[in-house]
Amino acid sequence: MVTSNSYLESLLQGRPQLPPSPLAWFNHLRANAVDRAGTLKVPTTRDEEWRFTDISPLAALSLKPVRAASSLEAADVERFYLPEAKNRLVFVDGVYMPHLSSPTGPDSAQDPEVVVVTDLSTAVLAHAKAIEPHLGRHAGFQDNLFAALNTAFLHDGAVIIAPRNVAVENPMHVLFIATQSGAASHPRCLFIAQDGSTVTILEDYVTLREDVYVTNAVTEVVLGNNAQINHIRVQRDSAQAFHIANCAVSLARSSRYRSVSVALGARISRYDLNTRLEDEGAECAIDGLALITGRQLADTHTCIDHAKPNGISRQSHKCIVDGAAQAVFNGKVLVRPGAQRTDSAQSSRNLLLSAKARVDTKPQLEIFADDVKCAHGATVGQLDNEELFYLKSRGLSEVAARNLLTYAFGAEIIERISIASLRHRLEQTALEQTKKTEL
Amino acid sequence: MIHQDSRTLLEVRGLRAVVNGIEILKGIDLTVRSGEVHAIMGTNGSGKSTFAKVLAGHSAYEVTGGSVIFEGHNLFDLKPEERARAGVFLAFQYPIEIPGVANSHFLRLAYNTVQEQRGQDELDPLEFDDFVREKMKLLEMNPDFLDRGVNEGFSGGEKKRNEILQMALLEPRVAILDETDSGLDIDALRIVTNGVNQLSTKDNAIILVTHYQRMLNYIVPDFVHVMHAGRIIKTGGKELALELETRGYDWVSAEQRAVAGA
Ligand SMILES: Nc1ncnc2c1ncn2[C@@H]1O[C@H](COP(=O)(O)OP(=O)(O)OP(=O)(O)O)[C@@H](O)[C@H]1O
Ligand SMILES: [Mg+2]
Numbered sequence: 001m002v003t004s005n006s007y008l009e010s011l012l013q014g015r016p017q018l019p020p021s022p023l024a025w026f027n028h029l030r031a032n033a034v035d036r037a038g039t040l041k042v043p044t045t046r047d048e049e050w051r052f053t054d055i056s057p058l059a060a061l062s063l064k065p066v067r068a069a070s071s072l073e074a075a076d077v078e079r080f081y082l083p084e085a086k087n088r089l090v091f092v093d094g095v096y097m098p099h100l101s102s103p104t105g106p107d108s109a110q111d112p113e114v115v116v117v118t119d120l121s122t123a124v125l126a127h128a129k130a131i132e133p134h135l136g137r138h139a140g141f142q143d144n145l146f147a148a149l150n151t152a153f154l155h156d157g158a159v160i161i162a163p164r165n166v167a168v169e170n171p172m173h174v175l176f177i178a179t180q181s182g183a184a185s186h187p188r189c190l191f192i193a194q195d196g197s198t199v200t201i202l203e204d205y206v207t208l209r210e211d212v213y214v215t216n217a218v219t220e221v222v223l224g225n226n227a228q229i230n231h232i233r234v235q236r237d238s239a240q241a242f243h244i245a246n247c248a249v250s251l252a253r254s255s256r257y258r259s260v261s262v263a264l265g266a267r268i269s270r271y272d273l274n275t276r277l278e279d280e281g282a283e284c285a286i287d288g289l290a291l292i293t294g295r296q297l298a299d300t301h302t303c304i305d306h307a308k309p310n311g312i313s314r315q316s317h318k319c320i321v322d323g324a325a326q327a328v329f330n331g332k333v334l335v336r337p338g339a340q341r342t343d344s345a346q347s348s349r350n351l352l353l354s355a356k357a358r359v360d361t362k363p364q365l366e367i368f369a370d371d372v373k374c375a376h377g378a379t380v381g382q383l384d385n386e387e388l389f390y391l392k393s394r395g396l397s398e399v400a401a402r403n404l405l406t407y408a409f410g411a412e413i414i415e416r417i418s419i420a421s422l423r424h425r426l427e428q429t430a431l432e433q434t435k436k437t438e439l
Numbered sequence: 440m441i442h443q444d445s446r447t448l449l450e451v452r453g454l455r456a457v458v459n460g461i462e463i464l465k466g467i468d469l470t471v472r473s474g475e476v477h478a479i480m481g482t483n484g485s486g487k488s489t490f491a492k493v494l495a496g497h498s499a500y501e502v503t504g505g506s507v508i509f510e511g512h513n514l515f516d517l518k519p520e521e522r523a524r525a526g527v528f529l530a531f532q533y534p535i536e537i538p539g540v541a542n543s544h545f546l547r548l549a550y551n552t553v554q555e556q557r558g559q560d561e562l563d564p565l566e567f568d569d570f571v572r573e574k575m576k577l578l579e580m581n582p583d584f585l586d587r588g589v590n591e592g593f594s595g596g597e598k599k600r601n602e603i604l605q606m607a608l609l610e611p612r613v614a615i616l617d618e619t620d621s622g623l624d625i626d627a628l629r630i631v632t633n634g635v636n637q638l639s640t641k642d643n644a645i646i647l648v649t650h651y652q653r654m655l656n657y658i659v660p661d662f663v664h665v666m667h668a669g670r671i672i673k674t675g676g677k678e679l680a681l682e683l684e685t686r687g688y689d690w691v692s693a694e695q696r697a698v699a700g701a
Contacts, residue, residue, distance in 0.1 A: 385498070387537050390589075393495050394549035394605060395523040395556070404548070408539030408588075 018155045026124055026154070029136045033151030040145040052328040052360045053270055053299040058242045063214060064182045066093045072208075074100055077177055080206050083421050085173035087117040089158045092177050093213075094185030096121070096156040115168050115199070120157030120188060130161055135190055138220040138248035139274075146244045150186040150218040157188030162197035162227070171200040171230075171419050178207040178215060178237060189219040193227035193255070200230040200418060207238045207265070215266075217245040223255035225279070230258045232417055234426070237265035239294060246272045253279035260416050262426060263290040263298045264433065270299040277304070277311040277339075288317040289413035291433055292325040293353075299328035304346075306339040306369075315346040320410050320434065321357035332364040333374060340371045348378040351409050399436055406434040440641065441661050445472040448613050448644050449494075453505035455669075456493045463489045465669035466505065471613060474641040478655055478680060479648045481666030482688055487648045488532050490666070491615045495529040496522050510612065523549075524556040526612030530602035530619050532648070536590040542601070543585035546571055550608045574607045578634045595622030603631050607638055614638075615646045620654040632657035652684045665691050 020027050042059045043050040072092055077100060081088065090100035096119040103118040116127060124131055141148035158174040176187045193199050205215060215237060223229055237243045243266040249257055263269050275284050290298035304313045319327035327350065335342045350359040363376040383405045391401035410430045417423045449471040456464040463486045471477055479487055493500045494507065496519030507514040509527060517525060537545070543564075550571075551561040562570055572582055578600050590598050599619050606614050616635070620628055635658055639645055647658060655663075655677065663679040664671045665688065672695040673679070683691070 386535050389495075389497055389519065390531070390535050390537065391545070391549075392519040393523055393529055394545075394609065395520050395552035396548055397520050397552075398518075400548065400552075401520075404540055404545070405537070408537065412539050 018153070021124065023124055023128060025132055026135075030152060030154045033136070033141050033148045033154070036141055037145060037148040037152050040143070040148055042145060049301065052326070053268065053297060055242070055268060055270075058214065058268060061212065061214065061242075062182070063184045064180075066095065066180060066183045066185060072097070072100065072177070072179070076208070077175075080175055080177070080204070082171065082173045082202060082419065084171050084419055085202070086170045087115075088173040088175060089117060089119060090175045090177065091156060091158070091185075091187060093180050093183050094153075094156060094176070094187055112163050113166060115163060115166060116159065116161040117172050118159055120159055120190070121155065123159035123161075127159070127161060130192060131159065131190065134192060134220060134222050136220075138222065138250050139218045139246050140248070144246060146216050147218050147246045150188060150216050150246075153186040154188060157190065159189075160191045160199065160201060162193045162199040164194045164224075165196040167198040168200070171202055173202050173204065175204045175206065176215070176217070178205075178211075178213050178241065179209065180213060181209070181211040182213060184214040184216065187215060187217040189217070190222075191219070191229060191231070192222045193224060193229045195224035195252075196226045197224070198228040201232070202419060202422060203231065203233045205235045205237055205243065205265075207236070207241065210238045210240060212240045213238065214242045215244070217243075219245070219247040221247065221249040221257065223249070223251045223257055223282075225253040226255060227252070228256045228258075230418055232419065232422065233259065233261035234422070235261070235263045235265055235269060235271070236429075237269070239265060239267060239296060241266050243269040245270070247274070249273070249275040249284070251275065251277045251279070251282035251284065254281040255283070257282075257284040259285070260287045260413065261289075261300075262414065263288070263292070263300070264429065266296065266298070268297045268299075271301070273300070273302045275302070275304045275313070277306050277308060277313070280308045281310045282308070283312040285314040287315070287413050287416050289410050290319040290321075290327050291410055291430060292320070292327060293322035293433070294325060295323070296325040297328070298325075301330045301332075303332040303334060304344065306333070306335045306342040306344065309338065309340045309342070311339060311342050311344075313342075313344045313346075316413065317348045318410065318413050319350045319359055319361075320353065320406060321350065321359055322353040324354070324356040326357070327359045329359070329361040330364060331362070331376075332366065333376070335367040335369050335372050335374065337368045339369045342369060342372040342374070344372070344374045346376040349409075350378075350380045351406065352380060352382060353406065403435050407431055410434065440474050440476075441472075442474045442641055445474050445641070447472050448510055450508040451505070452507075454490075454493070454507060455502070455504035456489060457501045457503050458489065458499055462503070463500075463669050464493065467669070467671055469664065469671060471644045471646065473644055475644045475662065476639065476658060476660045477644070477646045478660035478663045479646060479666055479671075480650065480663060480680065480683055485666045486669040487666050488617055491529050491532075491617045491648060494522075494527060494615060495519060520552075523609070524553055526643075528606055528609055528611030528614045530599070530606060530614065530616040532617040532621070534590050534598040534602050536588065536592070538588040538591045540589045541585075542587055542589050543568070543571065545589045546585070546605065546608060549605065553609050571604075571608065574604060577607060577637065578604055579630050580604060596624060596627050599623055600627065600631060603634055607634065610638070611643065613644050613646065615648070617648045618650070619647070620649055620651065628654065629657065652680050655680050667692050667695070
């Protein structure tokens with residue numbers, strides 16, 4: 001039996017080598033997180049929030065600290081690049097790779113009209129005023145071991161700041177590449193859309209090898225008044241990897257947050273998305289797709305927190321589960337007292353493709369205001385017989401008909417991705433992954 | 440059109456079928472030869488759609504007796520998709536919607552599957568697009584319907600047109616059109632029936648299921664059959680439909696009872 005302490009020790013190993021920051025608040029934040037991480041326990045299935053997701057295989061791993069990040073060349077990773085993106089931040093095993101990245105130049109520090117896309121170490125110095133109120137303030141780590149660990153390792157990270165009233169046309173690409181077996185990395189992102197700005201960001205997790213490793217990510221997303229963020233998140237880690245991620249989103253007045261997250265990889269993945277509509281008239285649309293097979297487990301926990309009146313939330317979460325895989329969805333919608341005229345709709349639709357596949361889905365509505373519209377629904381099913389018959393009556397084989405319907409089920413979410421090249425790539429991946437061969 | 444050197448396409452003998460433990464088809468006999476147009480009429484619930492779906496191979500219906508020979512082969516040896524590829528086509532009374540599957544993609548898959556079966560060239564998306572647009576012109580269908588999900592949000596009449604578009608693409612040997620006329624407006628009925636007539640040759644056959652003479656004004660049947668309680672109880676020429684239109688069905692079943700009692 002591995003105790004949580006030895007696990008934490010192994011995870012915290014790499015930390016002391018982190019250089020201190022010249023900024024006191026930054027060091028303070030990190031030190032707090034280290035203390036907190038030391039007191040929190042690895043969650044087990046006895047914890048309500050982790051009821052269906054047994055991470056003991058993760059706790060049993062002996063992890064190595066990340067070695068000096070491997071010397072990758074552009075040619076090794078170019079295939080992951082996004083043609084639409086002008087600015088790209090690349091991290092290898094959590095370490096920032098300037099030579100693979102194309103951040104915005106130093107002039108962005110001076111010009112209040114120019115978007116900032118750069119790594120955390122650079123950004124905290126150049127944009128301390130913009131960053132300090134947000135970094136570590138939204139993704140709380142008091143009760144969250146993984147967020148605490150990530151913050152304890154705070155060093156490299158991606159920072160994107162869209163300045164007031166600027167609509168950034170091209171998407172920004174934040175790419176995390178895993179290359180080392182047995183390594184634990186702690187990706188960190190801070191995305192800020194200041195008042196009236198608009199930006200599209202892809203947060204992308206990929207691997208160069210089918211191997212065991214741990215990704216423990218934390219992302220904070222901040223939207224000012226009337227700001228808009230399109231946040232696309234794609235997790236295509238190795239099928240042996242562990243992927244734990246926390247994302248905290250804060251929406252100011254009349255801001256709009258759209259997110260599409262797609263989980264394809266990892267042996268065990270867990271994504272916690274907490275969206276707080278902090279002021280009136282904020283809107284969020286949160287879509288998710290988990291496409292898993294074999295012995296994979298994909299767990300998505302979302303919370304949409306309506307704190308103020310006239311908020312709108314839309315959520316569609318879909319899971320396609322094959323083999324002996326398991327999907328978990330827990331979708332909480334919280335309407336606080338006073339959040340009148342909240343309009344919220346949530347749907348969880350799940351497709352089980354094999355007898356051993358399983359899904360646990362739980363919509364959770366907590367409503368403390370009386371003038372609200374909250375709809376939710378969950379379905380778990382197999383492919384529809386009448387649809388299959390219709391396709392077969394037109395000559396499609398059983399297998400072709402099943403593939404087409406399975407693909408279509410997932411495509412509904414993928415189609416909502418606004419970046420064309422990524423959409424096509426994922427459509428292709430989904431086609432291949434849902435494709436069973438003719439017997 | 441009945442003609443001299445016609446071949447037997449479909450030979451149904453004593454067909455019985457059960458759904459959910461209830462016998463719906465109670466011994467159907469029907470012979471369809473190439474070049475012919477057959478109309479099947481009959482009261483609601485008499486088993487017309489059941490017959491059509493049994494021919495197409497729907498798994499909800501269990502065949503409990505009789506035989507169907509299609510172009511010399513036992514139809515029941517073939518899976519639904521094999522029947523489709525061999526040339527059996529059913530235009531559904533209630534075509535279902537398949538959201539998420541683009542109509543153009545679906546139509547091309549279906550077309551290419553049948554082409555492959557016939558040893559003919561498959562078309563890539565661009566080639567198919569040109570091809571299908573031509574076929575759509577025949578039915579005066581807006582090409583926008585290619586970009587939508589299969590039947591997704593289509594009106595009743597639009598769904599029926601989409602069914603006939605599929606018939607035009609697949610060029611079946613035996614097409615069963617189950618109440619294709621219902622839901623079509625007056626102009627659409629003329630357009631769609633005109634399309635069907637253009638697809639009708641001396642080598643294929645059409646079975647129309649309908650309640651009304653108006654469709655038969657456009658597609659003139661060689662035979663009119665009356666289905667009642669899971670059986671064909673009367674067969675006549677095109678004038679039988681006119682007679683049914685004025686007299687209803689009671690006299691047919693009465694006549695049939697009299698024959699059975701005699
Ligand atoms: N899956 C089913 N379960 C139970 N009963 C069924 C099923 N399918 C058909 N039936 C019954 O079989 C009978 C014949 O139905 P069918 O649809 O073949 O009639 P129809 O002649 O096409 O009628 P209509 O003119 O109204 O279209 C009906 O009584 C119907 O309720
Ligand atoms: Mg019917």
